[in-house]
Amino acid sequence: MHSPLSRSNPDKPALVDGQDQYTYSQVDLEVQRFASGILANAEDLNEERIAFLIPASPEYVTVMHGIWRAGGIAIPLNTASAEAELEHCLTSTSVKRLVAVAPFLERIRPLCDKLAIVLSSVAELLSDNLKPMPELSADRRALIIFTSGTTSLPKGVVTTHKNIKAQITTLVDAWAWSENDAIPLFLPLHHVHGIINVLSCALWAGATVHLMQKLDIEKLCAEAVEGTYNLFMAVPTIYVKLIDHLESLDAATAQPIKAAFGAMRLNVSGSAACPVAIFEAWQQLTGQVLLERYGMTEIGMALSNPYVGERRAGYVGQPFPGVTVQLFSEDHQPVTEASASGEIRIKSDTVFLEYWNNPKATMDSFRDGWFCTGDIAVIEEGYFRIMGRSSIDIIKSGGYKLSALEIEGKLLAHPAIAEIAVLGVEDRTWGESVAAVVVLREGQTLDIDTLKTWCEGKLSSYKLPKKLVIIPELPRNAMGKVVKPKLKALF
Secondary structure (H helix, E strand, O other): OOOOOOOOOOOOEEEEEOOEEEEHHHHHHHHHHHHHHHHOOOOOOOOOEEEEEOOOOHHHHHHHHHHHHOOOEEEEOOOOOOHHHHHHHHHHOOOOEEEEOOOHHHHHHHHHHHHOOEEEEOHHHOOOOOOOOOOOOOOOEEEEEEOOOOOOOOOEEEEEHHHHHHHHHHHHHHOOOOOOOEEEEOOOOOOHHHHHHHHHHHHHHOOEEEEOOOOOHHHHHHHHHOOOOOEEEEOHHHHHHHHHHHHHOOHHHHHHHHHHHHHOOEEEEOOOOOOHHHHHHHHHHHOOOOEEEEEEOOOEEEEEOOOOOOOOOOOOEEEOOOOEEEEEOOOOOEOOOOOOOEEEEEEOOOOOOEEOOOHHHHHHOEEOOEEEEEEEEEEEOOEEEEEEEOOOOEEEEOOEEEEHHHHHHHHOOOOOEEEEEEEEEEEOOOEEEEEEEEEEOOOOOOOHHHHHHHHOOOOOHHHOOOEEEEOOOOOEOOOOOEOOHHHHOOO
């Protein structure tokens, strides 16, 4: 592929890490040094799978791009994963080499010893003897990202250089990325949201990325007030944290922060459905109309509200140029009836190649050339609205197909509810009944009868929760998605 690292303005800052800045030419040189070092005596890595355990940092970019440039397959690991999760990722891809930085070097060393994996630091692989790089075809495998594993064991999603280029250029064009852009990066870098939507798009466009190893709300807000960023991308849980932070401040302190976010050219929400209440609260506080989009590890981004045009709360917009989207019924027929629900299926150059070493899962995920997402949606006035995962968010109760996400959005407006997860639980009479798992606001109480009464006139009777459990915290993965299978055991 065309280099994912812009060369149009070599002296422009590509990465900002605390007080340190790294220009595009500096980043490019470090990538070349790493690629030369990891090649050693070879001319081409020939799709060798190389894993790395590195947080958001210049070294992350050095390693990922260095592996790509040398012809290898990059496998970014979640720095927050437990050892068993890391072991699954490494063994399922038969990794023989792993790169890390302190303090992760010592943390991962026992596992590498156990699995006979060669562990190296970034520094020891940097070479001053720069080598010629191999010619890479567009169909060469480049990246393995593991699925979030909210409903099953994580699978290794393989994308080619062609897939990555398509994923990047689709977003760069649709969201008008340019070298004038500056964006903070605090999203996990083992996931397509952080890797593609933020980091790769920025580096392709010649923009500047401000790296944060973890989200610091106060630092983020202070830098926003200074005019550091003009672009912002986050998951709904981060917007919730920002809203709570702004509402905790006095008016004089909050106002410049609200104005700073309002002055940005774009705020994007993704990775999980953005509740309408959050969408509206952010708009009220900052004036920003969030751009919500839809994608997944296997396809990059497929649907988006427009950069220019109407952005609808609760909707994920329309297909990107070059992405073909069709809804299919349970009997695999195209949905033609207006407002009828169906599974989202995708055709595009952005769609992944395969699940690593899992031909059955790969075969099962495609039908007649369409990638089957497992997500259910409806099209209303030309805009897609996600109802949820067919396996976990679609509740089949008394002959109705109910969207857990829709019910969550309604219930979240209850003054006592801070967070909520709705799911279907087995019911002898109804097949499945609607159950709600709730985190309460401080000092609040709630019972099922009170909740049902409040729902009158807001939800149809067949959508009302029949069961309620209150817990202190919802289980979430690194991207903020609720791990609903863990909640089934509560009922």
